[in-house]
Amino acid sequence: VHGVTPEDLERGGTIYMASCAACHGTNGDALPTVDLGAGTFRRGSTDQDLLNIVRNGLPGTPMPPSALSEGDAARVVAYLRSLPELRRGPRTTTPVGSALNGQALFKGKGNCLECHIVGGVGGFLGPNLSSVGLTRRVDEIERALTAPSADIRTGGRAAVVIKNDGTTITGRLLNQDTYSLQLIDARGTLLSIDKSAVRRWDIPRDSVMPNVAERLAPNEIADIVSYLQTLQAPVPVGPGRRGGGPGRGGPAPGGRGGAQLPAGGRAGAAQ
């Protein structure tokens, strides 16, 4: 979409809110298998692909056709293209730090790799942060560090299980049902636990992430935020995402989507 004016973007956003947000959510990420703000699209790549989907829907999927004019559909596409930038948003309270220092703190004093993976190294208890610079705004990253319980995303929640012998298992919650819990522990072990076979289990309201303000100075936190902003590995949005995975919280343990179905799939039926 060339020559997009601010007015086009505003109108595109208005139409998006009226016609699309009921299913896709105001941030574009309400559907479990679709993130319109990820910067890449599973069902098409060119503006024309996307415009056709907005106008004609995706037959065989819940995505219906619309009655939008070509111009308005193009404005919606322009708005969708702007979503990643909108998400990153402006820096709020933390001053700009040194990403290089941040990297050292992340691995050293902050001990962040104990629970988080970056670039294939680290622990599994917290969300994988390899793409956090793409998927989270700066203010969200700041808040995750200094007030980790304020906004726990789906996929970032822990489960704590106390076994009958009194030992405790803490893991990241992958799935649950009436009878069982599925977790991954910090070492990457997949655990499926019968609720009836344990003394107690809990999905704590508070994050198990320590408040880094207790161990790092404000300038050090700023450094880490700056470092996390640089983590922009492409978000896996292959057709494999459709099959499930851990939802919006981060890549699936042991598999990064993208390869479960042949590329293209039903997308070819879009037009």
Next chain:
Amino acid sequence: MSNGLRRLVLVLVAAAVFAPLVAAQVSFDHILASDKTPHNWLTYSGSLNGQRYSTLTQITPANVKDLRLAWVLQTRSPAEPTSKYEATSLVVDGVLYTVQPPNVIVAVDARNGRVFWTYAHTPAATARLCCGRVNRGLALLGDRLFMGTIDGNLIAVDRRDGRLLWTTPIGRPEAGYAVTLAPLVVKDKVIVGPAGGEYGISGFIAAYDPATGKQVWKFNTVPQPGEAGHDTWAGESWRTGGGSIWTTGTFDPALNLTYWGVGNPGPDWNGNVRAGDNLYTSSVVALDPDTGQLKWHFQFTPNDEFDFDATQIPVLADVTWQGRPRRVMLFANRNGFFYVLDRATGEFLRGTPFAKVTWTSGLDGKGRPMGRVDVNEAGVVLQPDNQGATNWYNPSYSPRTGLFYIPSWLDTSSRYFSRNDPYIEGNPFHGGGASHDVPAVTPARTNQRPPEMGYGAIQAMDPLTGTIKWQFKMTDVTDTGVLSTATGLVFAGGREGYFYALDASTGAVLWKAMIGGQVSAGPITYAVEGKQYVSIPAGNAVFTFALD
């Protein structure tokens, strides 16, 4: 077993094996007397009263633990992959009919799932639906099956060979009209209405001639100029008033009334642009099935700003109400209240919440909500959530236990907000929106929600007291229908992929099977050659169980 008896059994089995499965025509008298032929499941709700109660007795609380998978019918092209297989199957004399999404009828041997024939309607590309390309099932009369299509048609096919007999357009798909419900046959008419409440349609209930597909009568759920109730719509707002019909009605032959729940007004979340009560949206209407004339109505949510469609099944039961026999309607509404109405007159008898309700401070003596919270542009967090305390998920009433079983969403909430949206034909016409902690339409494959975001349950309501007798809690919510049986069983499922049997009196789990897909349809039970089956769609397939 003696030799003589064994020979007799063999002869009977042989006769049954070679007997033609499609037998005599199914007259409306057969449908009226469906309780006399419990081996069949002849209508969407199993009977015209909507109870989803079976008098088959082979499967009992004592032996239900021995239920085993008998067969699976997988969806395959031209049907579409789905997470919401919503159709209730029909069974006639050993043949099971189902609809795979969006509009593919499949006739199978109800004993083993072998396919006799498939009829695939290819919907027009202009079809548009708010919430998925779904179908909830079929109606049958004589040798015909009737199906609504997502591109706004009612069609008839021959149930012997799946031949298309006629197609009647009932609404324009490019304007958002779709037919997702299972039609209802009453006497010599097929009754349906259109979905499309999120597209600003003008809703109606209409009856068609089963032989020709010609429209016989039409009742406007949004009264047109000159019709009673038109003055409950400010200005021109009636033109885009919604009032969709997307679940199947019920019928009382003694009163000669057919009952239908009516969907939300349009636009969904902005009541200011349509000041007034907005009849007959979010209401139940009682119509004369011969003429379509309105006999009475009861509106659950006047000037609805929460998308609280009253598209639940109006279940008809005969009870002793405060010392005297009374023909009542049991209605668990999306808005969180369980209502008991006199179904002859529409008189409000009682309304009690079956979930946390904060959108209103309560109901007055006539059942009208008091102190309703107004939705505004900033947004307001209320309970139940936008998907409702229940929805189109079929409830069940057991005359044996006297309990009404409600598939419920509990402790869920939404932030509701309004907005001024222009009406553009064929585009969503919402007038705002609502947040969903719990996915309303497209659940993730995994559930990582904390408990405080709400849970699902099957609740056993005592309609005589308005109290919950027991509650079977699930971690995830459920879109399941419920089946109850004369032996004291309740069958249901959920999003977790379990299909299970509960003790109808206590809610204890007596049996469960993991079938790996979301249960979004109503279970049925039927019998062939003396063997009772229980069948449920889940995910992309139909699963059928029987005792070994």
